[in-house]
Amino acid sequence: MSKHYLNPLFAPKSVAxxxxxxxxxxxxxxxxxxxxxxxxxGALYAINPKYSEVxxxxxxxxxxxxxxxxxxxxxxxxxxxxxxxxxxxxxHGVKAxxxxxxxxxxxGYGGTVLERELLATARSYGIRLIGPNCLGIMRPSIxxxxxxxxxxxxxxxxxxxxxxxxxCTAILDWAQSNDVGFSSIVSMGxxxxxxxxxxxxxxxxxxxTHSILMYIEGIRNARSFMSALRAIARIKPVILVKxxxxxxxxxxAMSHTAALVGADNVFNAAVNRVGAVRVLTITQLFTAAKALxxxxxxxxxxxxxxxxxxxxxxxxxxxxxxxxxxxxxxSDATIEYLxxxxxxxxxxxxxxxxIGDAQADRYHHAVKVCLEDENVDGVLAILxxxxxxKPLESATALIELAGDHCKPLLAxxxxxxxxxxxxxxxxxxxxxxxxxxxxxxxxxxxLSAYYRNQRLLQQLPGSFSHHIEPxxxxxxxxxxxxxxxxxxxxxxxESKALLSAFHIPVAKTMVARSPKEALLIAQQLGFPVAxxxxxxxxxxxxxxxxxxxxxxxxxxxxxxxxxxxxxxQRNRPDAHLDxxxxxxxxxKPNGRELMIGVTxxxxxxxVITFGSGGTAVEVMSNPAVALPPLNRFLARELIQESxxxxxxxxxxxxxxxxxxxxxxxxxxxxxxxxxxxxxxxMDINPLILDExxxxxxxxxxxxxYRQPGxxxxxxxxxCPYPTQLVSRWQLADGTDIIxxxxxxxxxxxEQRFIRELSEESKYFRFMxxxxxxxxxxxxxxxxxxxxREMALIAVTQEQDKEIALGVARYVLNPDGSSCNFALxxxxxxxxxxxxxxxxxxxxxxxxxxxxxxxxxxxLNSNRNMLKLMNRLGFSIKTSEADHGIMEVSxxx
Numbered sequence: 001m002s003k004h005y006l007n008p009l010f011a012p013k014s015v016a017x018x019x020x021x022x023x024x025x026x027x028x029x030x031x032x033x034x035x036x037x038x039x040x041x042g043a044l045y046a047i048n049p050k051y052s053e054v055x056x057x058x059x060x061x062x063x064x065x066x067x068x069x070x071x072x073x074x075x076x077x078x079x080x081x082x083x084x085x086x087x088x089x090x091x092h093g094v095k096a097x098x099x100x101x102x103x104x105x106x107x108g109y110g111g112t113v114l115e116r117e118l119l120a121t122a123r124s125y126g127i128r129l130i131g132p133n134c135l136g137i138m139r140p141s142i143x144x145x146x147x148x149x150x151x152x153x154x155x156x157x158x159x160x161x162x163x164x165x166x167x168c169t170a171i172l173d174w175a176q177s178n179d180v181g182f183s184s185i186v187s188m189g190x191x192x193x194x195x196x197x198x199x200x201x202x203x204x205x206x207x208x209t210h211s212i213l214m215y216i217e218g219i220r221n222a223r224s225f226m227s228a229l230r231a232i233a234r235i236k237p238v239i240l241v242k243x244x245x246x247x248x249x250x251x252x253a254m255s256h257t258a259a260l261v262g263a264d265n266v267f268n269a270a271v272n273r274v275g276a277v278r279v280l281t282i283t284q285l286f287t288a289a290k291a292l293x294x295x296x297x298x299x300x301x302x303x304x305x306x307x308x309x310x311x312x313x314x315x316x317x318x319x320x321x322x323x324x325x326x327x328x329x330x331s332d333a334t335i336e337y338l339x340x341x342x343x344x345x346x347x348x349x350x351x352x353x354x355i356g357d358a359q360a361d362r363y364h365h366a367v368k369v370c371l372e373d374e375n376v377d378g379v380l381a382i383l384x385x386x387x388x389x390k391p392l393e394s395a396t397a398l399i400e401l402a403g404d405h406c407k408p409l410l411a412x413x414x415x416x417x418x419x420x421x422x423x424x425x426x427x428x429x430x431x432x433x434x435x436x437x438x439x440x441x442x443x444x445x446x447l448s449a450y451y452r453n454q455r456l457l458q459q460l461p462g463s464f465s466h467h468i469e470p471x472x473x474x475x476x477x478x479x480x481x482x483x484x485x486x487x488x489x490x491x492x493x494e495s496k497a498l499l500s501a502f503h504i505p506v507a508k509t510m511v512a513r514s515p516k517e518a519l520l521i522a523q524q525l526g527f528p529v530a531x532x533x534x535x536x537x538x539x540x541x542x543x544x545x546x547x548x549x550x551x552x553x554x555x556x557x558x559x560x561x562x563x564x565x566x567x568x569q570r571n572r573p574d575a576h577l578d579x580x581x582x583x584x585x586x587x588k589p590n591g592r593e594l595m596i597g598v599t600x601x602x603x604x605x606x607v608i609t610f611g612s613g614g615t616a617v618e619v620m621s622n623p624a625v626a627l628p629p630l631n632r633f634l635a636r637e638l639i640q641e642s643x644x645x646x647x648x649x650x651x652x653x654x655x656x657x658x659x660x661x662x663x664x665x666x667x668x669x670x671x672x673x674x675x676x677x678x679x680x681x682m683d684i685n686p687l688i689l690d691e692x693x694x695x696x697x698x699x700x701x702x703x704x705y706r707q708p709g710x711x712x713x714x715x716x717x718x719c720p721y722p723t724q725l726v727s728r729w730q731l732a733d734g735t736d737i738i739x740x741x742x743x744x745x746x747x748x749x750e751q752r753f754i755r756e757l758s759e760e761s762k763y764f765r766f767m768x769x770x771x772x773x774x775x776x777x778x779x780x781x782x783x784x785x786x787x788r789e790m791a792l793i794a795v796t797q798e799q800d801k802e803i804a805l806g807v808a809r810y811v812l813n814p815d816g817s818s819c820n821f822a823l824x825x826x827x828x829x830x831x832x833x834x835x836x837x838x839x840x841x842x843x844x845x846x847x848x849x850x851x852x853x854x855x856x857x858x859l860n861s862n863r864n865m866l867k868l869m870n871r872l873g874f875s876i877k878t879s880e881a882d883h884g885i886m887e888v889s890x891x892x
Contacts, residue, residue, distance in 0.1 A: 048060075160182055197224030274456075278449075358389070475672070507583045507584065508525065609624065756826070
């Protein structure tokens, strides 16, 4: 398998510094001094035509004079010189450059033009760039300090990736005094070339990196970011700070990086979906990282608080409520146990106030029984140093309990002098300890969010969510018809027709173009009716007097037609009016008015919103947000996150609403977003929901032309489950087989398949002796990111149960243009053509993704696989590294 293409950036064998200098406090002087002091393990060169020697090292006038290969260059020279330097580096064969120099895109139009020329030149020579306008890169374990930070960093297992160089310097200064070490520090600057996605791609396979911390201002490539974040969050915790939460900050962030900031609630939805955790402060960034490294088992959001002071317990409970956490309802058995070991005047609830004279034994019993309570997901123990307190002994009691339980156990030992020794003891264990209650509660919130987001990470919905497929072609024709008329806003009739094509129930609507037609239509539909102006140019009809409701008799309808027409013409004389739409008033006494929307985020593309509906929606509503595609689990999560969720149950003598019908509409809207890339915005408002079902009363759709491409889902940040790859096949003996992409819920199926393989087949597939897959391996094999890997499983049905017969998979290689494959079939179908069929299907999928080469490794003793490779036209050669392995490859 090929080495990662970013190795020259992160693990270079040789580095040259352009602008290396002896001039005190110059960037070139600091960078070269850092490289010398950090003990870089490769070759180091100074390039500066003004000097023959820099800091005691020979200086070269140009890179051509060095006469040796250079893998990485660091550029600290004026912006007008950088383009020429990149050209000379390209001729010399350099593969990576860190451009510390500022004065490009952030400096106005001239700088933007220069930056474009710089990127085009670098790409023409195959040079990858970090920056410009960045602090640089540190890799302490190999002595790489290609930054102008004053000093280095301790070696550790945390990677910190930041769009702000200034923040990096502050973090590095803080880390030195807090004994925090790093595997990598990456200051990205303007991210002209290498972006978050590619850096995360490298870190996912970096053995020295155990967790990733990120500071983000904006995203340039959402698909790459989401794909890489999802891949790494499956196996390594990712915690991030995203600024620009409010308008002023967003404006500052955009001007700083020129990256797309997007809506803050959309960013939250994106991060949650891929299994990462977002925090608000730098302190939270590191405390959350420490807590996640403690190895706590998956948790919910139910917190128990044990305290020897009522006030701190209330403070913790208040902060938990602020964050949407739940105070755990202690079981009867827990209450009974506590009654035995606590004084009569204990709080008899949660927070568990064990009274001010509590010593280690009370902490032991209270924390122990809370950890064992099934209603509790985590425990926060608080101690205030009172006259009878024993801070160290109580801390020791908690430490002993922590070894027997995997639920989160957090400590808050308040004060300073009297608790210092206890805090030092906690620091040597896996129990995070805090000085005040609020940060401790926030860490539990982040732990809860992490494990919740990991469940979201496992959801891989397809583009279609129902067995009854929508009329996609009919829907596209409606959109094309509007665009041929140079319209972006669909009429209400067109919008409802679009929804009907996806089997979303809509209120019957007809258009009248005269008072007489209005009367006839109203009589046909039945009274009472609603009447609305029909115009391509008017989006919000009620704002211009274009809506009248509850019209009950014929002469009201006739008069209403003229009234609406005259009022709208007076308020919007520029608008083209095309009659009045008429529909029956929806009689749903138990109906809730809801809104489902689609909008396009500048960074993450289409998003789905859900909240309360009606005319005041823009003032009153604060909708919940989700990224498509959705499945039922994600649709329920979206509903529960909304403010109106509580009104959907039994409410004021109304029966509970039909939640399945609401979920169906959300899933159908998700299908529309997936299959209609020209759909830019949509408002379904109101959607009337009661105990019997859902009905769309009004809808508005805005479309926008988009250049079609190879990837049918290129407009989406998350690639849907690729239903187009599902196919049927049959063995010669008549056995029906379905070949389809692997899903997360296939974990048990795949485990059973591997378990039942012969020892020889297992050895041929994994090249080592193994009996069954570990949980980590199983996750990596079944939670597929289809934009970077593919796994096809062949299944058959036996007694209404799926049986796996074979699996073929490829994973994208670091070069981005080739993939590495693996194949295994069940022993009972070996030699029946299934392996060949799976390989052909896999190669077709790889080809459709634009990959150029498929390659793999086959044991020399695996004769049947080598014969198959030969039949399929693969080239076969002996591996130079291991003569027992054959390397096979085929151009696609």
